[in-house]
Amino acid sequence: xxxxxxxxxxxxxxxxxxxxxxxxxxxxxxxxxxxMRQALQEGDCESVRMTVHSFKGASSNVCAxxxxxxxxxxxxxxxxxxxxxxxxxxxELEQSYLRxxxxxxxxx
Amino acid sequence: MTxxxxxxxxxxxxxxxxxxxxxxxxxxxxxxxxxxxxxxDIFTEHRPDIVLMDxxxxxxxxxxxxxxxxxxxxxxxxxxxxxxxxxDAQSLADCLESGGDxxxxxxxxxxxxxxxxxxxxxxxxxxxxxxxxxxxxxRVNRHMLQExxxxxxxxxxxxxxxxxxxxxxxxxxxxxxxxxxxxxxAARKPGGGMHVLxxxxxxxxxxxxxxxxxxxxxxxxxxxxxxGLREVLREINQKLKSILPVGFFCCAAAVDLAPDRQxxxxxxxxxxxxxxxxxxxxxxxxxxxxxxxxxxxxxxKFNDQMTEFPMANGDRLFLWSDGIIEARNSDGEMFGQExxxxxxxxSAHASEVYEDIxxxxxxxxxxxxxxxxxxxxxxxxxxxxxxxxxxxxxxxxISQGPRDWNMEYRLEASxxxxxxxxxxxxxxxxxxxxxxxxxxxxxxxxxxxxxxxFEHGVLGLESSMKQSPDGFVEYYRQREKRVAALEExxxxxxxxxxxxxxxxxxxxxxxxxxxxxxxxxxxxxxGNNYSGRGIPLIESICDSIExxxxxxxxxxxxxxxxxxxx
Numbered sequence: 001x002x003x004x005x006x007x008x009x010x011x012x013x014x015x016x017x018x019x020x021x022x023x024x025x026x027x028x029x030x031x032x033x034x035x036m037r038q039a040l041q042e043g044d045c046e047s048v049r050m051t052v053h054s055f056k057g058a059s060s061n062v063c064a065x066x067x068x069x070x071x072x073x074x075x076x077x078x079x080x081x082x083x084x085x086x087x088x089x090x091x092e093l094e095q096s097y098l099r100x101x102x103x104x105x106x107x108x
Numbered sequence: 109m110t111x112x113x114x115x116x117x118x119x120x121x122x123x124x125x126x127x128x129x130x131x132x133x134x135x136x137x138x139x140x141x142x143x144x145x146x147x148x149d150i151f152t153e154h155r156p157d158i159v160l161m162d163x164x165x166x167x168x169x170x171x172x173x174x175x176x177x178x179x180x181x182x183x184x185x186x187x188x189x190x191x192x193x194x195x196d197a198q199s200l201a202d203c204l205e206s207g208g209d210x211x212x213x214x215x216x217x218x219x220x221x222x223x224x225x226x227x228x229x230x231x232x233x234x235x236x237x238x239x240x241x242x243x244x245x246x247r248v249n250r251h252m253l254q255e256x257x258x259x260x261x262x263x264x265x266x267x268x269x270x271x272x273x274x275x276x277x278x279x280x281x282x283x284x285x286x287x288x289x290x291x292x293x294a295a296r297k298p299g300g301g302m303h304v305l306x307x308x309x310x311x312x313x314x315x316x317x318x319x320x321x322x323x324x325x326x327x328x329x330x331x332x333x334x335x336g337l338r339e340v341l342r343e344i345n346q347k348l349k350s351i352l353p354v355g356f357f358c359c360a361a362a363v364d365l366a367p368d369r370q371x372x373x374x375x376x377x378x379x380x381x382x383x384x385x386x387x388x389x390x391x392x393x394x395x396x397x398x399x400x401x402x403x404x405x406x407x408x409k410f411n412d413q414m415t416e417f418p419m420a421n422g423d424r425l426f427l428w429s430d431g432i433i434e435a436r437n438s439d440g441e442m443f444g445q446e447x448x449x450x451x452x453x454x455s456a457h458a459s460e461v462y463e464d465i466x467x468x469x470x471x472x473x474x475x476x477x478x479x480x481x482x483x484x485x486x487x488x489x490x491x492x493x494x495x496x497x498x499x500x501x502x503x504x505x506i507s508q509g510p511r512d513w514n515m516e517y518r519l520e521a522s523x524x525x526x527x528x529x530x531x532x533x534x535x536x537x538x539x540x541x542x543x544x545x546x547x548x549x550x551x552x553x554x555x556x557x558x559x560x561x562f563e564h565g566v567l568g569l570e571s572s573m574k575q576s577p578d579g580f581v582e583y584y585r586q587r588e589k590r591v592a593a594l595e596e597x598x599x600x601x602x603x604x605x606x607x608x609x610x611x612x613x614x615x616x617x618x619x620x621x622x623x624x625x626x627x628x629x630x631x632x633x634x635g636n637n638y639s640g641r642g643i644p645l646i647e648s649i650c651d652s653i654e655x656x657x658x659x660x661x662x663x664x665x666x667x668x669x670x671x672x673x674x
Contacts, residue, residue, distance in 0.1 A: 010126070013129055013133060014125075014126070014129050017125065017129055021122065021125050021126065024121055024122055024125065025122045028121060050164065050166055053164055053193075054119065054120045054123075056193070057123045057193060057214060058120055058121075058122035058123060060214065060215060061123055061126045061215075062122065
């Protein structure tokens with residue numbers, strides 16, 4: 001799930017800021033899924049796109065490469081306005097995120 | 109390593125924290141902005157060296173924030189590097205088109221990141237240097253123009269237009285011609301008539317303009333005091349020779365317009381051929397330079413010989429500097445003397461030549477990027493110049509000064525060894541306004557008479573020695589020896605002047621302690637050209653020359669105003 005080599009490099013770079021960064025990632029991301037669902041309910045695909053785009057960037061930064069890729073496919077759906085598949089895709093993305101979160105928590 | 113101030117604008121806090129840490133680890137100072145509005149505010153307050161800007165941000169997106177930042181930065185070059193996860197060519201091109209300078213694609217390569225920050229910093233340094241230099245050049249240029257304005261104002265006060273506005277004169281001179289080295293001066297003579305001088309100094313700019321100031325000062329000052337043009341030119345030449353560096357001089361054409369004798373005396377040095385056109389005929393008379401320019405020859409070698417041309421009313425003189433002949437058309441071809449002569453020749457009448465020349469030159473240079481430095485003047489003989497209010501005023505002035513006076517000056521041996529009294533004598537004579545017009549000639553007369561009295565009389569040198577080159581050298585060797593050994597002897601100078609203010613008579617008598625010479629053996633009548641006594645130089649101005657006693661005393665009589673020979 002997580003590219004551990006890259007994550008160790010990030011740890012070296014961030015030093016004492018590493019743990020706060022991961023905590024920040026988790027705090028931000030936890031918030032994003034209700035946001036996305038809310039926006040989708042309101043039919044605001046652009047808002048969904050912005051949120052999932054940020055999530056993609058943040059995930060990629062914490063070396064969750066696959067999660068970032070999955071987020072990118074959701075982003076493309078949002079751009080295409082594919083509301084029919086978005087709900088399910090967001091649910092799947094959240095499942096993947098929860099696994100990454102668990103792994104990150106265990107690393108701290 | 110230099111610390112740069114880097115603004116990072118990214119709404120994604122995780123992204124921002126990571127990038128910020130990387131950039132700080134590389135030794136830079138980082139300020140963070142969490143959205144576009146904040147980015148603009150922080151930019152205004154902190155003026156960072158470089159901006160790393162996320163493209164997609166809620167509210168004010170990266171592209172719009174960049175536009176605002178670039179507007180605030182104004183002339184300063186603040187590099188903005190877009191941060192993007194987009195990687196297709198069009199998206200990246202869009203970033204640059206919206207005002208960004210470059211982009212970095214996520215995930216960032218740390219080495220490239222630092223290299224770009226340093227590279228853009230160098231670029232903005234270069235831009236700053238460029239702006240500073242531009243401002244410096246603009247400042248220097250403003251300063252120079254301001255100086256030129258002041259210089260021009262001073263120059264205009266000294267070299268005022270004189271009587272260039274007289275109805276008998278038409279002229280063309282660009283307002284800043286002084287910085288091309290061109291000068292036009294014209295002044296009424298106290299006794300009627302006028303002096304006109306066209307000068308063309310070598311070079312351009314301030315060096316060319318600076319010599320014009322003493323020139324104008326001398327020209328107006330001496331003309332007003334009644335000095336003749338020859339004296340004026342002699343003085344100008346001497347002044348320019350002493351103040352201008354070697355290789356700098358003034359080509360000039362000078363005219364003494366004398367309506368009372370319906371003639372013009374012309375002196376030309378180094379200027380192109382000029383023309384004299386008769387009012388009643390088709391013939392063009394060409395006037396050519398016969399002298400070296402002013403400021404070239406030393407005072408003793410300067411030739412003030414003028415050429416006299418009879419001029420009837422309506423006859424015209426055309427003078428110009430080489431600007432007109434060297435005027436170039438768009439092909440770089442010069443107007444040339446030949447074209448100029450053709451214009452003069454083809455004119456319907458002498459009175460139309462001036463306009464025809466102007467028109468022909470204008471048409472010729474049309475559209476070419478050339479400096480406006482054609483200087484041209486037309487001087488028409490006009491009987492009205494004889495008398496006018498102006499001259500009446502100065503005529504009153506000319507009547508002033510000493511009229512009847514006598515002065516005796518006796519120089520003893522010890523004084524004669526090292527003192528030359530001629531400048532002092534000349535200075536005293538120049539107090540008589542009527543003698544100023546012939547100051548140069550008077551100087552020559554006194555100098556000759558004094559050197560005769562001193563060298564042949566007191567020192568006893570034989571004038572015949574100077575007839576051969578060897579003798580000449582021997583003469584001066586002997587002179588030096590005898591001056592050194594001189595213990596006894598004198599020269600007595602007597603100047604006697606009578607006059608009524610409008611005319612006068614000057615008698616100069618020089619007596620020396622020498623043995624004299626047998627003047628009755630010589631034909632001393634005026635016109636005789638015998639050697640050594642300098643008589644030919646004197647004869648042109650003196651009415652009589654008379655020797656007394658044993659030949660150690662001589663008197664010359666000069667009446668003024670002079671009967672001028674044509």
